[in-house]
Amino acid sequence: MAGANKPFMPQLIYFEPRALEYPLGKELFEKFSKLEVEIRETTSHNQIRDLPGENDFQKYRTAKSTLVVGIRKTLKFDSSKPSAEYAIPLATGCMGHCHYCYLQTTLGSKPYLRTYVNTDEIFAQAEKYMQERAPEITRFEASCTSDIVGIDHLTHSLKKAIEFFGATELGRLRFTTKYHHVDHLLDANHQGRTRFRFSVNSHYVIKNFELGTSPLEERINAAIKVAEAGYPLGFIVAPLYLHKDWEEGYRELFDILEAKIPKHLTNDLTFELIQHRFTKPAKRVIEKNYPKSKLEMNEEERKYKWGRYGIGKYVYQDDQATKLRETVENYIQTMFPNAKIEYFT
Numbered sequence: 001m002a003g004a005n006k007p008f009m010p011q012l013i014y015f016e017p018r019a020l021e022y023p024l025g026k027e028l029f030e031k032f033s034k035l036e037v038e039i040r041e042t043t044s045h046n047q048i049r050d051l052p053g054e055n056d057f058q059k060y061r062t063a064k065s066t067l068v069v070g071i072r073k074t075l076k077f078d079s080s081k082p083s084a085e086y087a088i089p090l091a092t093g094c095m096g097h098c099h100y101c102y103l104q105t106t107l108g109s110k111p112y113l114r115t116y117v118n119t120d121e122i123f124a125q126a127e128k129y130m131q132e133r134a135p136e137i138t139r140f141e142a143s144c145t146s147d148i149v150g151i152d153h154l155t156h157s158l159k160k161a162i163e164f165f166g167a168t169e170l171g172r173l174r175f176t177t178k179y180h181h182v183d184h185l186l187d188a189n190h191q192g193r194t195r196f197r198f199s200v201n202s203h204y205v206i207k208n209f210e211l212g213t214s215p216l217e218e219r220i221n222a223a224i225k226v227a228e229a230g231y232p233l234g235f236i237v238a239p240l241y242l243h244k245d246w247e248e249g250y251r252e253l254f255d256i257l258e259a260k261i262p263k264h265l266t267n268d269l270t271f272e273l274i275q276h277r278f279t280k281p282a283k284r285v286i287e288k289n290y291p292k293s294k295l296e297m298n299e300e301e302r303k304y305k306w307g308r309y310g311i312g313k314y315v316y317q318d319d320q321a322t323k324l325r326e327t328v329e330n331y332i333q334t335m336f337p338n339a340k341i342e343y344f345t
């Protein structure tokens with residue numbers, strides 16, 4: 001599968017009947033009814049049982065091009081992210097085929113995409129969280145369970161969220177993406193309260209592990225567009241991965257970023273750095289979904305870090321992680337002296 005130059009278009013769509021009671025649900029139904037795409041009905045977005053495909057491998061691939069339009073019933077937001085106080089659930093699932101993606105494990109047998117049409121209820125819940133924390137700022141992360149930008153050209157619910165937070169005093173929105181289809185977001189009334197981050201990586205990582213996502217060049221062009229539109233900009237380099245000649249690979253990435261991004265857009269720039277990690281259950285799922293992947297997941301070579309629920313993760317050994325961190329931080333500090341490195345984890 002090559003990179004995604006074209007915006008995502010689902011091959012199969014399900015609707016929960018109650019979704020049609022919401023304006024966005026109706027709008028999406030009308031929009032998709034005009035296209036040549038099969039529309040089915042489902043009682044719940046949690047139970048799609050009749051996905052086409054003869055085996056798990058095929059069903060997984062079908063799921064990645066299936067969109068379910070439903071209602072988010074659980075309005076409690078997850079709150080365990082390094083980059084925000086809460087995860088705001090606008091969508092679940094992703095059309096991308098990144099081999100290392102943790103959604104493969106967290107979404108288990110439900111890798112299809114889901115979009116939620118009860119956005120007003122979701123925003124009302126966000127409002128409650130903001131009030132609880134006032135006068136502190138509350139940050140909401142919109143890309144914990146999906147690549148929200150990748151489907152927003154269809155739904156515009158992210159655009160609504162950007163404008164919702166733009167109108168609040170104490171709310172901030174952030175999300176990260178590997179897609180470049182951002183044009184409809186450029187005129188959103190964001191008021192500088194949304195940080196738009198792009199996930200970038202070395203050529204090796206993008207080529208071998210980030211299938212079905214936008215090429216690096218397109219991501220950078222989109223980053224320039226959103227920064228020109230006044231959004232605070234960030235880059236997330238994840239996963240930082242020790243491949244052959246990785247120092248050169250990451251150097252080349254930062255050289256490209258430095259050459260392309262106009263200087264006047266680098267004053268309020270953030271970087272987030274996440275080293276590659278995996279869990280034992282994730283490794284099993286990845287090997288099943290992407291049996292030919294070159295992704296190295298050798299427990300013996302890694303350091304084991306105890307985790308929540310007894311599922312520990314494998315990260316790089318301390319000396320490797322330190323070298324990785326120092327090398328990449330050095331590139332950033334040299335090429336983007338005004339940028340802020342938010343964390344390395």
Ligand code: SF4
Nearest residue numbers: 094096097098101147
């Ligand atoms: S783009 Fe992000 S969410 Fe989508 S498959 Fe890749 S890592 Fe996962």
